[in-house]
Amino acid sequence: MNNSGLISSPHAHGGDTIRANMLSVMLALAPATVVSVYLFGWMAVFLIVLCMAGCMLTEMACLKLMDRPPSALGDGSAALTGLFLALTLPAYVPWWIPLIGCITAIILSKQVYGGLGHNPFNPALAARVVLLISFPLNMTAWIIPMHAGAPLVNLYDFAQCWHLFWLGPESLHQGLDAITMASPLGHVKTEWSRGIGVLEALREYDYSYLDAFLGRESGSLGETSTLALLLGGVYLLARHTIAWHIPVSFIATVSVLALIFNQINPEHFAPPLFHLLAGGLMLGAFFMATDPVTSPVTPHGQLVFGIGCGILTWSIRSFGGYPEGVMFSILLMNCAVPLIDHYLRPRVYGK
Numbered sequence: 001m002n003n004s005g006l007i008s009s010p011h012a013h014g015g016d017t018i019r020a021n022m023l024s025v026m027l028a029l030a031p032a033t034v035v036s037v038y039l040f041g042w043m044a045v046f047l048i049v050l051c052m053a054g055c056m057l058t059e060m061a062c063l064k065l066m067d068r069p070p071s072a073l074g075d076g077s078a079a080l081t082g083l084f085l086a087l088t089l090p091a092y093v094p095w096w097i098p099l100i101g102c103i104t105a106i107i108l109s110k111q112v113y114g115g116l117g118h119n120p121f122n123p124a125l126a127a128r129v130v131l132l133i134s135f136p137l138n139m140t141a142w143i144i145p146m147h148a149g150a151p152l153v154n155l156y157d158f159a160q161c162w163h164l165f166w167l168g169p170e171s172l173h174q175g176l177d178a179i180t181m182a183s184p185l186g187h188v189k190t191e192w193s194r195g196i197g198v199l200e201a202l203r204e205y206d207y208s209y210l211d212a213f214l215g216r217e218s219g220s221l222g223e224t225s226t227l228a229l230l231l232g233g234v235y236l237l238a239r240h241t242i243a244w245h246i247p248v249s250f251i252a253t254v255s256v257l258a259l260i261f262n263q264i265n266p267e268h269f270a271p272p273l274f275h276l277l278a279g280g281l282m283l284g285a286f287f288m289a290t291d292p293v294t295s296p297v298t299p300h301g302q303l304v305f306g307i308g309c310g311i312l313t314w315s316i317r318s319f320g321g322y323p324e325g326v327m328f329s330i331l332l333m334n335c336a337v338p339l340i341d342h343y344l345r346p347r348v349y350g351k
Helices: 017-028 031-067 070-075 077-087 096-108 123-134 160-169 184-193 198-205 209-215 226-239 243-264 273-277 281-288 298-320 327-341
Strands: none
Touching: 017 031, 017 070, 017 077, 017 226, 031 070, 031 077, 031 096, 031 160, 031 226, 077 096, 077 123, 077 184, 077 281, 096 123, 123 273, 123 327, 160 327, 184 198, 209 226, 209 273, 226 281, 226 327, 243 281, 243 298, 281 327, 298 327
16 A cells, blocks of 8 residues: 555566467467377478477577577567468478578568567468468478378388478479379369369368368368367467457358358359368467457457458458468458557547
């Protein structure tokens, strides 16, 4: 109590630190990470370790150049960025591509804006888009997962995977096409461009909703298992690390649009369940779009943000040149965050 007899404002620490939040998100990503190792073996391990180490070393170099204490590396943000980046990449990419992604994520998407808390875009997603545009062939080569046989490469064999990771498929005397397959989204998009409807394309792919839910399909490391991502998302919601507004509005918007247009033309527009289980929707909705630095601060703003992400994702998937639209939608809505916060900021009491 101060001299005026009034109790000063409470400043009790709730234990919610940046490092604790980063660790919570990494823990929430553990199920999806485990599934990626099950599907892609040592290739997943190599890629995750390389991306996390690359981002941390790049951050360390930036801190040294800016004459800032290296202890800032301990907040865990660089390690989480590396994990995010790895989970958005195909299991097979030449080792130098992830390194370019690490440099892009940390330097061009984070540190040039002033570091953690000042970046307008999600660093991992920004790096992923740069890599996709720069190296489209490598970034859309989805390696055949172990559950599908992967007959030409044993992804659980350390030596084979080491040669493949560092030297490429040529070191195994096999072309890239021999060890890769299309993702469900990519297959549907390609077949539709040839005049084949969605339903027939899914039959040709031998697509299974159960496999997609559990994660037994090709794709980026962290986007295959809807179940694993839902477990992680529920964990973050239970810990109040994220709020429900963005993931619910994001997923609901994609579902509603898919349902409406699938009823209009089922041969052209994929059903809602396909959109929910395919690609990076769950990874983006629960883990990328909810980044507190690059998303709106108010509940109403977060709902608008999630709806915008959903509209853009469905539109790009249905009409765009790329089969996936999650990363583009989140980055585009990141641009709108200042505008959303300006017009949807809470009214000050009494004004």
